Amino acid sequence: MFPQAPILKTWKKFDQFAMETLTKRWNYNSDKPFQQRSVSQMKEQRERFGVSGNCFDLAIWLLDEFKNDGIEAYPIGHEIQSEDAHxxxxxxxxNGRRFLCDLGDQWLLPILVDxxxxxxxxxxxxxxxxxADIQLKPSHSKxxxxxHRPNGRFSVQAYDLQPVDGSDFEKAAExxxxxxxxxxxxxCRIPYKKETAHWEFDEWKSFISSAEGLHPEPPAASIEEWAIRINEKTGYNKEVAGQVLREFKTVPSSLL
Structure with missing residues (x-):
């Protein structure tokens, strides 16, 4: 089920990359549609500000790295033509064996799907x-x-394993x-005790998911504190994070 060294070598270039939606709001311009960033733009912004991007950003960048490393790869998704696309x-x-590589959901490793x-x-x-423990239920194209998470918690994610046409994928990304x-x-993925756990900031709450269960963190008292916490977990520039967080429509009045 584990990938061989060439795929793993490329994948591990992204070990420190978070999945985040701050960057697309930071780049968004309400006067005209925002185009998907190129890999060169993503690299420049990451070097300067420590940002990464959403699942499309990460998939496009990973595809580019696979290409550069001589590994055949193609984009896939879920509900790719909808606003809920993944x-x-x-x-x-x-040997032509297929491995799922999902940086958007912050997987630890690619996994065999044949x-x-x-x-x-x-x-x-x-x-x-x-x-979480995972269990795969594949068919040829799905x-x-x-x-399977601690305390009986359970969820399901679906993928369409068919390649998405490059033009269609670009349109979905934009x-x-x-x-x-x-x-x-x-x-993002963070070290936690003897494992790599999952840290999440969502709806102005943050928590850690580990093999022991869900660990809520104390709420931050200000935008600045949230920006510092995001910076500490991901390397995202705290000044940029603070600026972007203020632009979200759901900022609690207690933080303003």
Whole structure:
């Protein structure tokens, strides 16, 4: 179920990348539609400000790195033509086996999705996703991922494993960049005790998901405190984070 070294080497370039929606609000211009950032733009902004991007940003950047490293890969997604679209990547190893690579959901590792492969397992597996065991239910063109979390919590994510046409993927990416959720969202992988856990900031709350369960953090008392917390977890420039957080429509009055 684990990827071979070439895929893993490329994937691990993104170990410190958060998934976040702050950057698309930061770049958004209400006077004209915002175009999907190029990889060169994303690299420049990350170097200067420590930003990363949403699931489309991360998928596009990962595809570019796979191409540069000589690894065949293509974009996939879920509800790709809707405002709720989610983007990910399939990478192929030297034997043509498909591996799901999802930086948007902050997976720890790519995972084999070919059910007819002798190495495939449909059992619960640990070590692929922070704070949860996962279980794959694939067909040739579809995949359901079951997340088994502590205390009986359970959720499902669906993917269409068919390649998305490049033009269609670009249009979906730009649609996503221009769909602004009223709530800021940041997710990242963090070291926690003896594991890699999942840290999330959503609806002005933050919490850690680990193998032990869900750990809510104390609320921050100001925009500045939230910006510092995001900076500490992700490296996102705290001045930029503070500026962007003030632009969201849902800022609690207690923070203003």
């Amino acid at each position: 983007a990910a990547v399939i990478a192929l190893d030297e 059910a007819n492969d002798e190495d495939f397992s449909g059992e619960k597996l640990s070590g692929f996703f922070p704070g 995949l359901e991922v079951y997340y 649609r996503s960049q221009n769909h602004l959720n009223p709530h800021p969202l940041v997710e």
